Amino acid sequence: MNHPRPAHQTETSFGTEDNGRIVLALPKGRILKAVSPLMSGTGMAPAPECLGGDSRKLRFPTQDPQVDVVRVRSFDVATFVASGGAQVGVCGADVLMEFDYPEIYAPLDLGIGACRISVAQPAHLPHDPQEWKRWSEVRVATKYPAITRRFFAARGINATIVHLHGAMELAPMLGLSRLIVDLVDTGSTLKANGLKEVETIAQVTSRVIVNRTALKTRPEQIDRILSRFRTALAASSPVAENV
Numbered sequence: 001m002n003h004p005r006p007a008h009q010t011e012t013s014f015g016t017e018d019n020g021r022i023v024l025a026l027p028k029g030r031i032l033k034a035v036s037p038l039m040s041g042t043g044m045a046p047a048p049e050c051l052g053g054d055s056r057k058l059r060f061p062t063q064d065p066q067v068d069v070v071r072v073r074s075f076d077v078a079t080f081v082a083s084g085g086a087q088v089g090v091c092g093a094d095v096l097m098e099f100d101y102p103e104i105y106a107p108l109d110l111g112i113g114a115c116r117i118s119v120a121q122p123a124h125l126p127h128d129p130q131e132w133k134r135w136s137e138v139r140v141a142t143k144y145p146a147i148t149r150r151f152f153a154a155r156g157i158n159a160t161i162v163h164l165h166g167a168m169e170l171a172p173m174l175g176l177s178r179l180i181v182d183l184v185d186t187g188s189t190l191k192a193n194g195l196k197e198v199e200t201i202a203q204v205t206s207r208v209i210v211n212r213t214a215l216k217t218r219p220e221q222i223d224r225i226l227s228r229f230r231t232a233l234a235a236s237s238p239v240a241e242n243v
């Protein structure tokens with residue numbers, strides 16, 4: 001595992017000013033947009049400035065005076081929740097798979113942010129799964145080093161990771177790597193960059209995640225938040241709309 005473990009809960013009590021409030025970590029970007037309609041249904045919609053505007057604030061009150069939202073990078077949602085800085089969060093299964101934090105419990109699939117994490121290669125090269133069996137190593141560009149290492153190690157291949165934080169699609173054409181591992185939805189980003197998907201590693205959607213210690217120490221508050229997400233999700237599903 002390539003990522004540092006979060007500080008243990010008991011080491012993070014410095015500087016906290018929560019006054020018993022729950023901190024809910026939301027990822028900025030596409031998941032924040034997708035989860036916003038649902039947040040209104042939970043009664044925990046963050047102040048409008050959380051969704052846009054010029055504010056440099058990162059922490060926002062919500063409709064519920066007992067719940068604040070913090071807006072962080074999608075990879076950091078898992079770290080905030082695992083370390084207990086936030087008790088609850090929303091993040092993609094890709095991020096959970098990458099970190100594999102034992103401190104995180106992921107009880108609820110929101111079905112938003114659907115995509116898959118896949119291996120891709122230059123479209124003009126043949127893909128022969130039999131050839132992979134002869135490889136002992138391969139260079140792979142990705143922002144998911146742990147997922148990538150695990151996937152290839154299970155096939156007896158040592159993946160040398162080129163760790164990028166975006167624009168992985170450039171790596172094969174610029175000679176950085178033979179393969180990439182990245183998220184794919186429509187496939188248009190791969191196609192636009194002369195690549196093709198050759199293996200799907202996992203399907204991805206976004207989950208509500210909870211810090212396991214908070215689940216034990218603040219069970220009523222956490223249960224109430226989870227059931228509000230469940231109710232909002234049920235009310236927003238197409239089945240519920242047709243009833």
Ligand SMILES: Nc1ncnc2c1ncn2[C@@H]1O[C@H](COP(=O)(O)OP(=O)(O)OP(=O)(O)O)[C@@H](O)[C@H]1O
Pocket residue numbers: 027028029030031072073074075091092093094095113114115183184185186204205206
């Ligand atoms: N093309 C996509 N279609 C659907 N969901 C996606 C897609 N790309 C990413 N996601 C989901 O959205 C999450 C956040 O992705 P997004 O692109 O908004 O952030 P990012 O650019 O990876 O993060 P950051 O800007 O914080 O580095 C991913 O972890 C994944 O779960």
Ligand SMILES: O=P(O)(O)OC[C@H]1O[C@H](OP(=O)(O)OP(=O)(O)O)[C@H](O)[C@@H]1O
Pocket residue numbers: 166167182183184185186187188189190
């Ligand atoms: O299959 P597609 O529908 O084309 O989607 C896949 C693209 O979406 C994500 O990038 P994003 O748009 O989030 O940009 P970024 O990660 O480079 O910020 C992902 O990293 C791919 O590049």
